[in-house]
Amino acid sequence: MARNTTRAEPGQRDLSDDQRADPLFVRSIERAMQVLSAFHHADAPLSLSEIAQQAQLDRSAAQRMVHSLRMMGYIRRDPTGRGFVPGIRILDHTLDYLRLDPLVRRATPVLQELRKIVRERVDLSLFDDLRVVYAVRLQSKRQNFYTTLVGHSVPTFCSSGGWAILSKLPDAQVRDILDRSDRQPFTPETITEVPAILQKVTETRDQGYALGISQILTGEIAVGFPVLDATGAPVAAIHVAGSQAEWTPEEFTRNFVPLASEAARAISEY
Amino acid sequence: MARNTTRAEPGQRDLSDDQRADPLFVRSIERAMQVLSAFHHADAPLSLSEIAQQAQLDRSAAQRMVHSLRMMGYIRRDPTGRGFVPGIRILDHTLDYLRLDPLVRRATPVLQELRKIVRERVDLSLFDDLRVVYAVRLQSKRQNFYTTLVGHSVPTFCSSGGWAILSKLPDAQVRDILDRSDRQPFTPETITEVPAILQKVTETRDQGYALGISQILTGEIAVGFPVLDATGAPVAAIHVAGSQAEWTPEEFTRNFVPLASEAARAISEY
DNA sequence: CAAAGTGTATTGCCATGCGATACACTTGCA
DNA sequence: TGCAAGTGTATCGCATGGCAATACACTTTG
Secondary structure: OOOOOOOOOOOOOOOOOOOOOOOOOOHHHHHHHHHHHHHHHOOOOEOHHHHHHHOOOOHHHHHHHHHHHHHHOOEEEOOOOOOEEEOOOHHHHHHHHHHHOHHHHHHHHHHHHHHHHHOOEEEEEEEEOOEEEEEEEEOOOOOOHHHHOOOOEEEHHHOHHHHHHHOOOOHHHHHHHHHHOOOOOOOOOOOOOHHHHHHHHHHHHHHOOEEEEOOOOOOEEEEEEEEEOOOOOEEEEEEEEEEOOOOOHHHHHHHHHHHHHHHHHHHOOO | OOOOOOOOOOOOOOOOOOOOOOOOOOHHHHHHHHHHHHHHHOOOOEOHHHHHHHOOOOHHHHHHHHHHHHHHOOEEEOOOOOOEEEOOOHHHHHHHHHHHOHHHHHHHHHHHHHHHHHOOEEEEEEEEOOEEEEEEEEOOOOOOHHHHOOOOEEEHHHOHHHHHHHOOOOHHHHHHHHHHOOOOOOOOOOOOOHHHHHHHHHHHHHHOOEEEEOOOOOOEEEEEEEEEOOOOOEEEEEEEEEEOOOOOHHHHHHHHHHHHHHHHHHHOOO
């Protein structure tokens, strides 16, 4: 799998109540979603055969699915040339997700306020087991493409937001998450050893925020803060991210930790 | 239907090559997507019965679908209290959409540059028949919740971006779109009469941009520019939007039209 | 000008999803 | 307190509807 892009794998199941894998799927919809998920590993339009392969389906079965998904607007032909790409109706569900998630609703105005003051990138990322998924992204001037995208995700084990979340989980669960993570480094700086990560988590637990330097992107510096639900369990994190070219870690934390920390507390329900 | 929020209805089919409605759906996946689409009309978590009703399904059939969709992470229980909400896996598909759409890729850096200069809200909206769907949103300081959301859509007939797109379509198609549109006003200012809209479109055709004042949101002023594909057909629009409290229409256009117009041309392939 | 790709359409058989039914639990009203 | 009307969940048989096979038109490749 060609993957030079920063992206974590989606979790397989509903975490909230830990149901184990259940063979009682509605199969056809599982297949349909596999077809749509074929694009997760793509970096260009997919042909039918490629979709069939990714979705573990017959070419003809894949074609039927693609046909139906096209009729509904979830897939469309690539405007230029061959193959298929995701369709715009996807974005309708995106909107539903964002509108209906109480966390996103609460967080957005707070983060806007924060962004206005700090003038660096500000994000909300949602805890999803081995990864955290960006749901709100408020850009700064310096950007790359991926730092603007909703839905982008990074591993929990090596992001400042992830550490912030881990710092609020019981040790056993932290261990479990680290054990199940595929701890591939993104940069030479990425911390991949379990003891070192545990060290970082402890540190985070003590000081109330996580500091990540060049963990995902070389030259990026970020502070992460946990967001808690009404029971005190971590459900998300907020980040402030900037460039090492402009900030020393000390300056960065001194400037942003107090404000961002307060924002995180404002969003939390605990 | 309770709808005080600004939202257009999704189009039913693939527009690119105009396939008429085809009964050869894969039915079960149609039903599955109806279940997910039940949230389009919701403004709070939905119970099984509500989902069943929206999706035109038996309560038990709905429960099977919901179960499967939950196992896959496309639906989750509302964290607090009863009911279901969309699940985070939705955002994986959002990412695929945004990553793989060549238009979004090309437009993002250009819009970032534009945003840096104009310091007002800058958007990319994608043409989808009767509506335009926001895919890239770069905020300014003043915001409301909905002006930050990817996937949000507004009607083509009454938005500056929509007019910009219409101005590049043949008259017959413009008429067709206007005829099929449910031309409900959003504000007292909203232009709903076909002749007046055609007038606006002609004006836009002449001057190369569309000026919208309080069309969707009272007090909002926006300029829209068409984005063309390689064949010269309009596929999207870019907007710069600000507040009437800060700008007269003349000042606004004088300041932003030249830059934004150039940006739109840079994104276009024609 | 084959050969190997695209994407599309049709058809029959049997896996599979719907609907009926039952149940455990919570909430609200009498 | 009890019962009615809500939640959400689980199981199972039958008929429906989706998979696989097959065929074809078209484009790009060598």
